[in-house]
Amino acid sequence: MKLYVVNKDGNEKIFLRTVAPTRKALAQNLGAKIFDVNGKRYYVNQVVAEKGADNTSVGMFLGGVIGALGGGAGVAAGGLIGALLGKEQDKKEDAEVNEFNRSSV
Amino acid sequence: MTRKNFSPLRFFVIVFLLVLGVVIFSNKEDAKGVVKITLESSWPAVLIWLLAIVGVVAERVFTTVNSDKQSGVVYQSFGKYADAIFSIATFGFAGSTSLALLKGLYLQLFFQGTYFTGFADFDLASIFLISSFLLFHSTNGTLRLIINAVFQAEANDITPAKT
Numbered sequence: 001m002k003l004y005v006v007n008k009d010g011n012e013k014i015f016l017r018t019v020a021p022t023r024k025a026l027a028q029n030l031g032a033k034i035f036d037v038n039g040k041r042y043y044v045n046q047v048v049a050e051k052g053a054d055n056t057s058v059g060m061f062l063g064g065v066i067g068a069l070g071g072g073a074g075v076a077a078g079g080l081i082g083a084l085l086g087k088e089q090d091k092k093e094d095a096e097v098n099e100f101n102r103s104s105v
Numbered sequence: 106m107t108r109k110n111f112s113p114l115r116f117f118v119i120v121f122l123l124v125l126g127v128v129i130f131s132n133k134e135d136a137k138g139v140v141k142i143t144l145e146s147s148w149p150a151v152l153i154w155l156l157a158i159v160g161v162v163a164e165r166v167f168t169t170v171n172s173d174k175q176s177g178v179v180y181q182s183f184g185k186y187a188d189a190i191f192s193i194a195t196f197g198f199a200g201s202t203s204l205a206l207l208k209g210l211y212l213q214l215f216f217q218g219t220y221f222t223g224f225a226d227f228d229l230a231s232i233f234l235i236s237s238f239l240l241f242h243s244t245n246g247t248l249r250l251i252i253n254a255v256f257q258a259e260a261n262d263i264t265p266a267k268t
């Protein structure tokens with residue numbers, strides 16, 4: 001999960017080097033509801049979360065490569081199992097993103 | 106599928122696995138030989154340990170450690186350096202040991218080696234399933250650490266505002 005604010009000068013995303021499950025937790029970690037990034041001031045309520053890596057693709061790739069030990073069918077089976085495991089991680093991350101974006105300070 | 110939903114990474118992985126599957130299927134004996142040579146070399150284990158070391162170090166250096174990790178027993182009892190060493194050992198041993206077990210199973214099954222004597226078929230199938238999952242878990246975990254570190258490399262530091 002990545003946290004960002006939208007730049008005040010335009011629509012560019014500024015990603016933040018911090019992690020927190022909710023906006024309230026982020027404010028607690030910071031010790032303030034207002035913070036500075038690149039010389040500009042933002043409120044914790046302006047922070048938005050989005051998903052990070054595509055876990056399904058990574059899982060499918062690794063599962064397929066490990067499955068290659070079992071031949072052509074192993075690649076297919078390993079890729080499928082890896083994709084399913086990765087998809088579960090994606091679902092978990094989606095839930096974390098939604099929890100953060102629904103939270104308030 | 107709209108252009109916005111198109112994932113180049115997912116497309117690449119599917120094409121790669123299709124090509125890999127077709128190549129292995131159409132050259133079974135050659136593929137077995139390549140897998141045997143790869144497994145018998147030390148490179149897969151070296152790669153797993155390098156991934157573990159690079160992944161954990163990159164995570165600790167380039168990313169913010171989340172509160173879940175800070176509440177871990179090793180982190181709280183022995184500090185962040187011991188936690189990092191423990192994480193590297195966990196990923197490294199899980200990956201290299203599961204790979205060694207898979208190598209033994211592969212050579213016994215396809216090349217008539219004798220690595221597991223006195224094991225029934227059910228036991229061998231169990232070893233295969235658990236080892237495959239452990240190898241997946243180890244490499245997937247370390248790759249995720251590296252991906253997260255790369256994502257956070259473009260991130261900006263934030264400081265609480267002075268009111």
